[in-house]
Amino acid sequence: MTRHLLSCEDLTAEDAILILDTAKRLGELSTGPMRKLPTLRGRTVVNLFFEDSTRTRISFEAAAKRLSADVINFAAKGSSVEKGESLKDTAMTLEAMGADAVVIRHPASGAPYRLANAGWIGGSVINAGDGTHAHPTQALLDAYTMRDHLRGGTGDLQGLRVCIVGDILHSRVARSNVSLLTTLGADVTLVAPPTLLPIGVEEWPAKISYSLDDHLPETDALMMLRVQNERMNSAYFPSAREYSRRYGLTASRMSRMPEHSIVLHPGPINRGMEIASEVADSPRAVIIEQVRNGVITRMAVLYLLLGGSESGLGDLVDEEATA
Amino acid sequence: MTTWHIAGAQPLGGEPVDIVISDGIISAILPTGSTPATNSTLIEARGLIALPGLVDLHTHLREPGREDAETVESGCRAAALGGFTAVHAMANTDPVADSAGVVEQVWRLGQTAGLCDVHPVGAVTVGLQGERLAEIGAMADSAARVRIFSDDGHCVNDALLMRRALEYTKAFDGVVAQHAQEKRLTEGAQMHEGVVSSRLGLTGWPAVAEEAIIARDVLLAEHVDGRLHVCHVSTAGSVEIIRHAKARGVKVTAEVTPHHLMLTDDLVETYDPVYKVNPPLRTARDVVALRAALADGTIDAVATDHAPHPSESKDCEWAAASMGMLGLETALSVVIETMVNTGLMGWADVADRMSIRPARIGGLQGQGRPLAVGEPANLVLVDAGATWVVDPAAMASRSRNTPYRALTLPGRVVATIFRGRPTVLEGRLA
Numbered sequence: 025m026t027r028h029l030l031s032c033e034d035l036t037a038e039d040a041i042l043i044l045d046t047a048k049r050l051g052e053l054s055t056g057p058m059r060k061l062p063t064l065r066g067r068t069v070v071n072l073f074f075e076d077s078t079r080t081r082i083s084f085e086a087a088a089k090r091l092s093a094d095v096i097n098f099a100a101k102g103s104s105v106e107k108g109e110s111l112k113d114t115a116m117t118l119e120a121m122g123a124d125a126v127v128i129r130h131p132a133s134g135a136p137y138r139l140a141n142a143g144w145i146g147g148s149v150i151n152a153g154d155g156t157h158a159h160p161t162q163a164l165l166d167a168y169t170m171r172d173h174l175r176g177g178t179g180d181l182q183g184l185r186v187c188i189v190g191d192i193l194h195s196r197v198a199r200s201n202v203s204l205l206t207t208l209g210a211d212v213t214l215v216a217p218p219t220l221l222p223i224g225v226e227e228w229p230a231k232i233s234y235s236l237d238d239h240l241p242e243t244d245a246l247m248m249l250r251v252q253n254e255r256m257n258s259a260y261f262p263s264a265r266e267y268s269r270r271y272g273l274t275a276s277r278m279s280r281m282p283e284h285s286i287v288l289h290p291g292p293i294n295r296g297m298e299i300a301s302e303v304a305d306s307p308r309a310v311i312i313e314q315v316r317n318g319v320i321t322r323m324a325v326l327y328l329l330l331g332g333s334e335s336g337l338g339d340l341v342d343e344e345a346t347a
Numbered sequence: 348m349t350t351w352h353i354a355g356a357q358p359l360g361g362e363p364v365d366i367v368i369s370d371g372i373i374s375a376i377l378p379t380g381s382t383p384a385t386n387s388t389l390i391e392a393r394g395l396i397a398l399p400g401l402v403d404l405h406t407h408l409r410e411p412g413r414e415d416a417e418t419v420e421s422g423c424r425a426a427a428l429g430g431f432t433a434v435h436a437m438a439n440t441d442p443v444a445d446s447a448g449v450v451e452q453v454w455r456l457g458q459t460a461g462l463c464d465v466h467p468v469g470a471v472t473v474g475l476q477g478e479r480l481a482e483i484g485a486m487a488d489s490a491a492r493v494r495i496f497s498d499d500g501h502c503v504n505d506a507l508l509m510r511r512a513l514e515y516t517k518a519f520d521g522v523v524a525q526h527a528q529e530k531r532l533t534e535g536a537q538m539h540e541g542v543v544s545s546r547l548g549l550t551g552w553p554a555v556a557e558e559a560i561i562a563r564d565v566l567l568a569e570h571v572d573g574r575l576h577v578c579h580v581s582t583a584g585s586v587e588i589i590r591h592a593k594a595r596g597v598k599v600t601a602e603v604t605p606h607h608l609m610l611t612d613d614l615v616e617t618y619d620p621v622y623k624v625n626p627p628l629r630t631a632r633d634v635v636a637l638r639a640a641l642a643d644g645t646i647d648a649v650a651t652d653h654a655p656h657p658s659e660s661k662d663c664e665w666a667a668a669s670m671g672m673l674g675l676e677t678a679l680s681v682v683i684e685t686m687v688n689t690g691l692m693g694w695a696d697v698a699d700r701m702s703i704r705p706a707r708i709g710g711l712q713g714q715g716r717p718l719a720v721g722e723p724a725n726l727v728l729v730d731a732g733a734t735w736v737v738d739p740a741a742m743a744s745r746s747r748n749t750p751y752r753a754l755t756l757p758g759r760v761v762a763t764i765f766r767g768r769p770t771v772l773e774g775r776l777a
């Protein structure tokens with residue numbers, strides 16, 4: 025494992041599988057008698073959020089606390105883009121506080137990369153979502169969820185057919201998922217109106233399609249992305265209604281998917297826009313599981329980056345026995 | 348006035364000669380080995396290439412307003428060290444150089460510094476706002492004798508204003524230098540739009556946003572028979588449009604920056620804002636096209652777009668950073684690296700693209716002249732075989748935002764002679 029987790033490009037298939045396997049063990053352990061593991065006792069994890077995201081922050085906070093780390097939540101007042109304190113000054117403050125890991129959410133693509141590489145701090149940096157660039161722990165929890173449902177919770181995702189639908193252009197979730205899922209052997213298809221696909225997407229390791237209906241029968245996992253209403257102001261699509269008619273997941277569309285298939289959504293969902301209420305509330309939607317899996321995959325990431333253990337799971341078992 | 352005897356220099360890389368300078372002009376060119384006159388000072392130049400003093404069409408000197416980033420004087424020092432004897436100071440200062448008063452102020456600051464000619468560029472529109480014409484004629488008639496007008500940093504987006512500017516400047520053989528950037532297509536743009544931007548999640552600055560404006564502007568220039576100069580051409584498509592326009596006889600000239608001749612958008616993968624510039628770094632294919640266009644003369648000039656920024660404007664996340672790079676002290680080396688050492692251009696071409704043609708575009712007297720008896724003594728002596736490692740801390744500019752940090756570049760400016768007086772000797776300010 026690398027010292028930082030900045031994007032899914034940092035992960036080999038072995039790294040990713042180690043994280044998923046570790047998450048699985050941590051999940052088993054934390055539902056057992058040992059709800060809280062002593063692994064990161066005395067270590068400090070800072071949640072540095074330049075963007076409001078209560079759900080991601082809480083998920084990281086829960087993950088760190090279950091590993092007994094000290095958690096500092098640092099909600100920065102606006103990024104330097106908005107003339108708040110500069111990223112550099114904030115970073116130096118955290119360094120002075122002795123942060124072992126900084127979990128950063130930032131509206132500017134690449135901000136975690138700068139934090140890790142500009143020489144401002146010494147600890148590990150975990151990207152909790154940067155602009156429209158990457159959201160690696162989201163991709164990890166998505167992969168975990170798919171593996172759990174469709175691959176018996178072990179190994180890689182060889183041959184798994186995944187469709188990611190929606191605003192690919194502005195989605196860090198899509199970027200990270202394409203990278204991680206293909207690393208794990210899945211076949212990824214991106215479905216969106218042409219306006220919401222980036223120029224250059226043809227070089228990504230994914231198939232491109234403009235039609236959701238074409239892919240429904242051959243999809244094992246369908247990931248619906250949140251589409252913001254404001255996008256129509258920049259002429260990405262004519263109206264919310266037209267978008268949801270062409271790209272929204274309705275009950276009738278879902279009925280054309282295979283029996284075993286699952287529907288994912290990174291949340292928060294936009295009912296009636298990209299996903300119909302009946303779909304979101306159906307047993308095939310695994311949205312709530314994604315949230316639960318988010319905590320254990322983030323535990324795994326913190327554990328592997330900060331625990332520094334090569335053997336990973338072995339140590340965990342020992343700690344369980346001796347703690 | 349002192350007489351200088353330059354011994355053994357090779358004009359445009361040709362046979363060695365001795366060049367004698369007195370009273371600000373080249374007074375004699377003698378066979379090498381001639382005995383210097385007793386009252387003259389010897390400059391040993393064996394093995395050095397002599398070029399006419401370089402002329403920059405595009406320099407941001409930041410004064411008045413942002414003296415923390417650069418002053419006319421610090422910028423002129425950087426220029427002299429880079430081999431320049433004339434620079435054109437862009438109008439996006441604070442206050443904007445949109446009146447006779449401001450351009451005369453900049454012009455006087457240049458005179459006081461005395462390290463190279465400083466020719467202010469006048470704004471096309473008041474406050475660079477793109478709404479109404481600045482007093483272009485008053486700037487042309489001022490002591491600064493402005494001939495180049497540009498809203499650089501902003502595009503003159505309004506087609507009618509652009510047309511009028513191209514027409515109006517004909518009265519005094521002026522030229523409108525356009526920063527070609529279609530506004531709506533580049534809202535929030537952070538880097539070249541392509542494969543790399545798609546991966547990095549940075550908003551794209553598409554090539555077409557430059558090309559669409561250039562295409563419009565050459566048609567406008569043709570229609571009114573005005574003079575258009577295209578700033579910092581950065582794409583292969585722009586080159587094609589300019590080539591086509593020139594073939595039709597449109598009065599269009601164009602410049603390319605050193606960084607667009609050398610650097611590509613994949614450098615942005617570091618998210619290091621030192622690579623953030625406008626127009627953005629493009630692809631390797633564009634670099635090849637730009638080099639070919641400079642070599643064949645479709646692009647007339649190398650212009651630095653020297654854009655100093657204080658460290659806090661670059662020591663931050665990409666989106667928050669300012670756009671621009673230093674250029675004066677590295678321009679000649681980059682041209683040697685990309686154009687001479689690749690065999691695309693000879694020294695006469697370097698003189699043409701970095702001195703003769705830019706001087707002609709700017710309407711300058713006494714710059715970009717041949718190295719011949721009776722001509723003004725503006726020249727630079729270059730050690731083409733030397734290499735140096737770029738050290739931002741060692742630069743004369745007040746700012747440090749060079750994208751070439753720690754790179755080894757070929758070619759060292761050994762001496763710069765400005766109006767018969769050395770501003771640089773032995774690679775240092777004289």
Ligand SMILES: [Zn+2]
Nearest residue numbers: 499500526578
């Ligand atoms: Zn410009």
